[in-house]
Amino acid sequence: MEAAEKTSLVDKIYLQIKRAIVNREIPPGTKLSEEVLANILNVSRTPVRTALQKLSYEKLVDISPRKGASIANPTAKEVKEVFEMRILLEEYTVEMACRNFKQTDDTAARLKHVLAIEEKAYRDKDFSNVLQQVHNFHIEIAKLCNNGLIVRHLQELILLTNIYITFYSEMSIESPNSPGEHLKILHAIENNDVALAKYLMRRHIEDVSKRLNFNLIRNYNINLQDILLGQGLDVRE
Structure with a gap:
């Protein structure tokens, strides 16, 4: 039961971040700090890390051992x-x-x-x-x-x-x-x-x-807390 709850939590975090990416609320190249996301969502870093890994499998997020996670930013x-x-x-x-x-x-x-x-x-x-x-x-x-x-x-x-x-x-x-x-x-x-x-x-x-326009999304200042919590989902552990 505990494992199922953990998986459900990871999925909630994953879907919440993915929805923001797909809706173009988070620009390409935006850094996604595990610590910052965990604080915003009021969860531990472990499910956040797993959610980011799932997003990296889909190529939506790049993960670097030195730089951490960020939204993919293809040239x-x-x-x-x-x-x-x-x-x-x-x-x-x-x-x-x-x-x-x-x-x-x-x-x-x-x-x-x-x-x-x-x-x-x-x-x-x-x-x-x-x-x-x-x-x-x-x-x-x-x-x-x-x-x-x-x-x-x-x-x-x-x-x-x-x-x-x-x-x-x-x-x-x-x-x-x-x-x-x-x-x-x-x-x-x-x-x-x-x-x-x-x-x-x-x-x-x-x-x-x-039909691609590389100026469609610019690296403007965003507030991750407003974006993620504004979706109205409860991902608390």
């Missing part, structure tokens, strides 16, 4: 390189998806189900779930390659690009482009149109990268 060069890698890899995955797609299996149904959840996430203005469904759509396509190594590499790349979108995208959750673009890609796969599918996938990823 424009890093972002450009990751998107270039995604284009190269996903042109291949969508080509193989066209070649391996069979009308008799349930791939189309799974992809359409993901798109339905994505559209609902947009309607609900659930940005975190939007990113999860974007990930799911691209990974379902990659699975048609029948190559686990490619799927794992793409998962890592999508995780990174989702971070960049979280920090810098000017995409509108009110009038999204993604569901319509995804549906066109799916139709190209269903029709085994390799050339069109590759073109649509490249354009889709390029358009996502073009």
Whole structure:
């Protein structure tokens, strides 16, 4: 019971910090002191440390042995390189998806189900779930390659690009482009149109990268206590 309570506390802290990051309330590069966070949340440093480690697995937080934890702060060069890698890899995955797609299996149904959840996430203005469904759509396509190594590499790349979108995208959750673009890609796969599918996938990823604005979040002065406690969650031990 005690272990379950500790896990629950870690999850509360993790979700509280993650929500502030995803909502762009804490700018990239912001230092996250274990001691400061523990004092703000009125908890010990141990669950804070574990929560920060969970965030680091998702690439939202960087942890350095000497500097401690801080919000990830990717450079424009890093972002450009990751998107270039995604284009190269996903042109291949969508080509193989066209070649391996069979009308008799349930791939189309799974992809359409993901798109339905994505559209609902947009309607609900659930940005975190939007990113999860974007990930799911691209990974379902990659699975048609029948190559686990490619799927794992793409998962890592999508995780990174989702971070960049979280920090810098000017995409509108009110009038999204993604569901319509995804549906066109799916139709190209269903029709085994390799050339069109590759073109649509490249354009889709390029358009996502073009909607990034590195001036969207500036390193302004923030009050972590107001941000974290303002969410109204009780994480006390």
